[in-house]
Amino acid sequence: MEISSMPEVFGNKLRLSVISALITGEKSFSELKKYTDATSGNLGAQLLKLEEWGYISCKKEFVSKKPQSSYMLTETGISNFKEYVEMLEKVLKSMEA
Amino acid sequence: MEISSMPEVFGNKLRLSVISALITGEKSFSELKKYTDATSGNLGAQLLKLEEWGYISCKKEFVSKKPQSSYMLTETGISNFKEYVEMLEKVLKSMEA
């Protein structure tokens, strides 16, 4: 991956926080809100983008009649994140060389 | 470094491109312009921010009566970039665990 083709998705702190939160497993809207300390509006907007870009998916269920949303990273999301980190590692190494 | 305290500087593709270009050595305004394919206005604005945040420094000289600008990463810039990459590596590893 070239830095010039870096996906837009990584250019935002909140989106990176969400990715970071979900990499260890699925989380609900409320859990993400606590973890990222974001407002509902902003979190909702960034989750929508992440979903549109195919980085996360969302499962909505009712558990004992309570709504239970569950956000998780997709395979695409994980592999693109890996690629991004590897690209940055390469940049760093190009200095050491 | 916590992802929540990720510096704003890394949240922009052009700024990351500039850092990536300078990590192998100093470059002029024109060289950065070619490398990043940015417009003058945008490049100028982002260079100013990078300088204000202490990530780059600029040396201006006249070499055989031609202006010769020379942008380079500061120690702070390099170490903060390292920290950023290392933070992302940790996030990735937390998944593999």
Added chain:
DNA sequence: TCCTTTTAGTCTATTTTATAGACTACTCTA
């Protein structure tokens, strides 16, 4: 029954940031 809490958002207005490109300024070369 009515009020509050929990869960999960949406919607819109505002603020912030990024971006393009016209313009300035100086020097050298043809």
Added chain:
DNA sequence: TAGAGTAGTCTATAAAATAGACTAAAAGGA
């Protein structure tokens, strides 16, 4: 004297992020 190269600045516009008021539906307690 008219470009071309170097190095930007300035301003208007566009795009993005952000806050927070608002909606909705069910549970649980007074």
